[in-house]
Amino acid sequence: MHIRGTVAGEVEVRSVSTSYGESELAEVPLLLAAEDDGERPPTRTFARDGDGAVSDPTSDYETTTVTLWNKWAESADYLEPGLEVLVTDAKEETYQGETQYATTGDSYVVVEPSFLVNVTAIRNWVQCPRLYYLNKLSGVPLNYPVVKGTLVHEVFGDLLRGRDLEESIDARVDERGLELGLLGETPEAVAEEVRENAKAIEGWLEQGRLTEEDSWRSEQLLISETFGLRGRADAIRRGAPVELKTGKNLKKEPRFKDKVQAACYALLLEEHGGDVDLGTLLYTKNSALDRNEETGDLTPAKEFTMGDGLLKFVVRQRNELAAMEISGDVPTGYEGSAKCEYCFEQDTCMVVSGRLDQESKAGQIATPLPEEEREYFYRFYQAIEEERREVHREYAKLWEQDAQERADDDRALIDLKFVEKRPLEGGRWELRARRTSSANSKIREGDFVLASDGHPVRGNSELATIERLDDEVVLTADEPVEVTRLDVYPSELTTDRLLVAMHDALLKGDERRKDILFGRATAEFDEISETFIDNNAAQNEAVTKAVGARDCALIHGPPGTGKTYTIARAIRAMVERGERVLLSAFTNRAVDNALEALLEQLEDGVGSQTQRSGDGKAVSVVRVGSESGIREDMEPYRLERAGDPEDRVAELQNAQVVAATTATCGSRVMKEQAFDVALVDEAAQLTEPGTCAAINLAERFVLVGDHEQLPPVVRAENDLTESLFERLIDCHPEAGVMLDRQYRMNQRIQAFASQEFYDGELRPAEPEVAGRTLDDLAGVSTDALPPELQDPVAFVDVEGDGGQYTDSEEAARIADLIATYERAGLERSEIGVIAPFRAQVSEIASHVPDDVTVDTVDRFQGSSQEVIIVSFTATGSLEGPIFEDYRRINVALTRPKRALVLVGDPAALASDPVYERMLEWART
């Protein structure tokens, strides 16, 4: 039976004499819960909250002792109270009348099984725990061996799927044009080298075909809920893992870390019903010239038998890694037996140790960072790792939640009916399924998802790209899966990049930059006499500061104040001065909006320049990002990654303006780029490390945003919730400018937000704005509206149905209001409805016509409408965290141009002072 529980106290380790000799044992007090539903293997579980504390240790729970024998006793060192432990194939014993458990010869002990560890992470960890840590901190830089290795793997996969070798090489090399260009490689030379490696693979494949019909499967993503492992095996041949290595290995035996990697895949396969005792490592750089002296063997393949001992060793290593990650400790390198003098990362290791004043086996060089910087590092390291644990929790939900729960959570589409699988050129597959309901989910076109025939972890599943998602789902994948279900596949990519950005800012960052970030120096500016914007003093000052900033400028742009225009004008001025500019923001949408404004601005700019100097040179602009993320009309500016390396790299390198999300700024390709200025829009929605990803690439930076609107989205409550923008606005008032003229709202609409959030400083830019009403719109007459809707701000009293997250009475009333506006001549597309909860958004959407935009506050940020109707969805009181953040109400109230209607229960709203003031304002 499997035993699962939390460590409930101190672990006792001792030696005992047995009939087999001296044995180690560890006695672990464990808190168990009742048997679960029996769907899974007989496992005893317990309930625990996020901090590892048992949430309700009542009579449902029982404490017992699990004895871990011999090697498993080693794990006792890090079995802190609160850690979760799973013991497979345990035996039950009775001791002094109490039931206890112990490991058997077949047992595995898994620490924190819900913490999914990557196979490659274990490989690094086995090599040296500190190497694992360093890789995490600084990422893998762009270098040729890595790119070549990736290429050979891709070609290998293609060969297994039956693709022609030359066709595969051509296509794969072409796809990596940009990277190869940055590395200064020619396609011919790379293709030749890949061909060399591929020959070794082909030769070996031929051998296999001569002997018997092999059964192959390429690149399968495997997840183990028992061992807490995930990884993607290069190939599986007759049920056993095959790992490809493009490095050289002339020894008889495979390298140990490679064996470890194969052993991880064996464990994964075992959970999926396999019985693996053989692993193959394919060293493709080994050629006929490297004939094995002993055996005379020409093959690059090295087979080895996978003993029980190796598999258990691997699990213990995984445990050690998981325990360290949970505790937040920093590895020193003493945990392993690697020799520092052979290590490629020795220098990096010593510098990191020195700068962060960490203990390390390699020793320290360089002087430590100032204490406040080290404190910052550890604070943000913790915060980012907390985010990572939240991502891990998302993975765990793949098996902890049942299908319906995941669908209700919008994380899965479970209603699919498989239609067909069709082979594509190049050996990949197109999969089609029909949707049988209109259930919504966060899955969208272009996403990477787990496509399965029933269960994302236990069933047959494959990573797939969503090509189309309407009544039918069209996917592409490496292998054919009879898909009936799609699950969101969580990714650690963002957290990885945050960590690297923070590391780079502190350890590679320029001293002056850090003085600014830590408030140790005052921001300086060049004198600029040019006038950039005639009729708006604040905007002109903002552009002047942005252009003249030697360190940074901070532009505070409340709703409707033309920050996008200001950004565009500033970039144009920078470009005209010959500077190279990075334009970034957190979301693709924000990047595209800013880019659109810039393109308009540049058209004007080039025109006027032509008039002035006769030099009408076009400015080259490039948008970096994935096809699915970039808005269609910006597609012509998208940097294509595939193609001739020289051309690709020239396009990027010569671009005067590069636009990309902050996440993309952390990519290997973007990290190779350098800019004079980084301009970050919607900076108040970015975490500090997120902002660093962009500003790390530039000499100076300009942040544009509004910290009175919504903060960054983070999973865990921690230091990431405050933006760098907000912090710098406080500590560098000399660098800040607030845009104080708004071009959006009627004066009456703007009054409350201005008073409440902007100290009354926000004003209409022009009389036309202040006095705008629905009457300005063609065919609309305010007189046709009932008296209560004739004022630009109206309150509609609806008592509500008392529902927690929905209110059908409000929804019905809103449908009436929309009909009323329509009768007065408004187009449906001119009306927007905002609700706090997604459930209420769906409720309202089911009451109103399709062409009325209904969405949550969060998703309305950044856009505006002629008429906005707000559904408060609260009866009696304003309970719930969503109402606590007043920035959300600021966003909702500042979306309309000409009319705002608040719908809700006055009694509920009056229960909070801010909402009460809002009520007064709306009713007068």
Next chain:
DNA sequence: TCTCTGCCGAGAGGA
């Protein structure tokens, strides 16, 4: 059950 976007996925190698 509060709100939620990114990312070409993971992994590719060097003695």
